[in-house]
Amino acid sequence: MPEFTDHPLRYQLSNELHARPFPTAHAPGRAVYLVVRKENHAASRDKSEDLAHLIDLLDRYGAAHPQPGATHHSAQIGKHNLKWESHTEVVTYSVFMDGLGERPFDPADFDVFPKDWLASAPGQRVTSALVRVETPPEEERLSHALQEWFVPESLAVSHVLEGAAIVAGDFRIDPAGHVRFAVFPGEGTGASRVGRILQRICEIELYKSLSMLGFARSRELGPVLGALDDRLSDLMNRMTDETVPADETLQALLAISAELEAQSATSSFRFGATGAYEAIVLQRIEMLRESHFNGRQSWHEFMIRRYDPAMRTVKSTERRLANMAERAMRASELLRTRIEVERSAQNQSQLEAMNKRAELQLRLQETVEGLSVVAISYYAVSLAGYLAYPFGKSLGISKEWVLAGLTLPVVLLVAWALHRMRSRLGAQH
Structure with a gap:
């Protein structure tokens, strides 16, 4: 087993x-x-x-x-x-x-x-x-x-x-x-309880300090996001201007989107860690189970007044970065749609022009076919006349009447032959 x-x-x-x-x-x-x-x-x-x-x-x-x-x-x-x-x-x-x-x-x-x-x-x-x-x-x-x-x-x-x-x-x-x-x-x-209190105090200081690194990062991002926001707003306003090439605006939007994604990638770990560290700080303070001492502010009140605004700034910067990336993406999608509509209209115009050219070619082809019937019939009547002359002479029919009698059948025959040939070629295509 x-x-x-x-x-x-x-x-x-x-x-x-x-x-x-x-x-x-x-x-x-x-x-x-x-x-x-x-x-x-x-x-x-x-x-x-x-x-x-x-x-x-x-x-x-x-x-x-x-x-x-x-x-x-x-x-x-x-x-x-x-x-x-x-x-x-x-x-x-x-x-x-x-x-x-x-x-x-x-x-x-x-x-x-x-x-x-x-x-x-x-x-x-x-x-x-x-x-x-x-x-x-x-x-x-x-x-x-x-x-x-x-x-x-x-x-x-x-x-x-x-x-x-x-x-x-x-x-x-x-x-x-x-x-x-x-x-x-x-x-x-x-001594064990004193040790636990010391450990929690040290952990509060540790995770408070680490979470403030996210605040420093958010302050660094502030001017960068401000400049990108201005550029993004300007580009979105340009989208309504029909005189500005849409392709040019799209390239500028894609550049901003790439920069926002780069900032998000470099900041995502810091902001995520800041949220986790903030939760630990608040948890450790809660575990102390505080009560007031002579009316002075508690550690929890200190964190609400001094620490919480910094953490709110971090969260606000994180949301702003995500919202700007989403705005840039939506604007890019709208601009792509506009470009596709414009290209569809251009394609439709080109198709209409092609249709007109095809109609002209068809008419020209029909004209050429008519002329071809005349030309071929002319030579065919001449050849047929050479063959029919001896018979017409023996019957006492002049050369002119022989040609006149051959013209209509030859023309019909040539026209029928060309029509049949065109129909076969069309069937093959």
Whole structure:
């Protein structure tokens, strides 16, 4: 009996669900977060370069290497815990440290990544963040700290997970080049739950930054689409001008259509990824289950005021690009129809001219046939006369009467023979 077998990917796909566990973090503590992305063709990059760069960092700390082809890895680097992940477009490095350091959001914490190692990265920094984790101080001291650490007009603070912690951030880049976040776990909030909060904060920053690449692309496309829109509108107005050659207008429309398709091809992945990243950002914020902290704006409200307009711009640009391509296609189809109608009218005129020429040829042919009957009959009567002269002389009929008697039968015979010949030729065609 054949054995019952497993699908070859069964264990791999099942393990993938558990491949990226949440980190654990204790209070007081801090975290450093780094996102690296290749400038061009990030999704199709050579991921072995990312692994080689990770191994270089691990070797500097004498840490164990990841498995070949790994997409995630955790290791101890010195006194700190490193978590590395490979995503579709980026790689992320999260380093978790114990204690609060010498001062809040100390740029020296980022020195866990050596400068020469950062310079050799196979990509560019998309974002980096410093996260401070400490038990919440008294309310007055907490409010003072938030005012000191963050930009008040951008500060978003809220209770999360039914009061399990307070999270704060302003999503601004500080003078050292990092975004700042603060987490204040409540009493009884375990290290695993703090780790999940940290992970969600980092994911919000990651996918927010990646989705803003679509906003940058939409801003680049704005002037390009504006110029193309003006050209397209001008060409559509020219379509109603009968003095402008339709072929010339069609060629210009096809050129615009080709340019729009090229822009759509180069932007489709970016806009599609932006939509997916936006959904993840909103989902991660929803998972925090926020409630207001002292009447301040929540993270969700911050995203509605600051982030949502940018995403709406991306969607508007995507729709505009698609609508312009559709307009150009419809205009081209209308112009093709007009050209086909004009060509049909020209063909009809040519057919009518051909019919007239055929009628003239037929009349000329009939005239030629009549003349041919006369010419052939003339020679036939002459020949027949030579044959009939002896008989007419013996009967006492003069030469003139012999020719007169032969003329009518010969003419009829020649006419009948030519008619029969023409009928046979017509039947063959």
